[in-house]
Amino acid sequence: MALTLSKNQSISLEKEAGTGLSKLSLGLGWDPVKAKGFLAKLVGGGNNEIDLDASCIILDADYEAIDLVWFRQLKSKDGSIQHSGDNRTGEGEGDDETIFVDLQRLPAQAKHLVFTVNSFTGQNFGQVENAYCRILNEANNKEIARFNLAEKGNHTGVVMASLSRGANGWEFKAIGQATSGRTVDDLIGLAVRAVRA
Structure with a gap:
């Protein structure tokens, strides 16, 4: 059974998934907050589409960004590392966007993968519910760990989680740090600070 992590909690992927973990995916899901009440029904519930964007920042041992997905x-x-493509609504069941990682093909200088989510259109996380990220073993499609993001507010971005390569293998950390960034470029500095903490 997959672990549900709390903010700033870390796990060893090798301990949780077993040795031989070579491919994984990070799935991100969210739902738009449904409008409630008489007025919402009268106007048809308003625009319930929320366009969040999942991204991956690849850092080297000196915490310098060497690539972005x-x-x-x-x-x-x-x-x-491959991205599933842009989901502009958040509608539907399951993961809305997925980032696939082939650990064996990662270059040696890639020490940290930081997963972020942001609202390019400026919609804030007060308009989002049921946001989560989860990491899966691609070999058997089993969920290893999940991080549910309950924090609502006017922020437009979140540094969700990181994967860091250490002497004992890969470690997954739930971060959940809110930010006002609207693109992945805006989140690089905060991502570096979150991983170093």
Whole structure:
């Protein structure tokens, strides 16, 4: 059974998934808050589409960004990380956007993968519910861990989680740090601080 992590909690992927973990995916899901009450019914509930964007910032051992994967660049330069594509509504069941990682193909200088989510259109997280990220073992499609983001507010971005390569393998950390960034470029500085903490 998958673990549900709290903010700032870390796990060893090797301990949770077993040895031989080579491919994984990070799924991100969210739902737009449904309008309630008589007025909402009268006007048809308003626009319930929320366009959030999942991204991955690849950092080296010195915490310098060496690559980005996001809706404008769906694949890392070396091809080891791929994005499923932009979901502009948040509607439907399951993951809305997925980032696939081939751990064996990652370049040696990639030490930290930081997963972020932001609202390019400026909609804030007060308009979002049921936001989560989860990490899956691609070999058997089993969920290893999940981080549910309950924090609502006027922020437009969140540094969700990180994967860091250490002497004992990969460690997954739930972060959940809110920010006002609207693109992945806006979140790089905060992502570095969150990973170093």
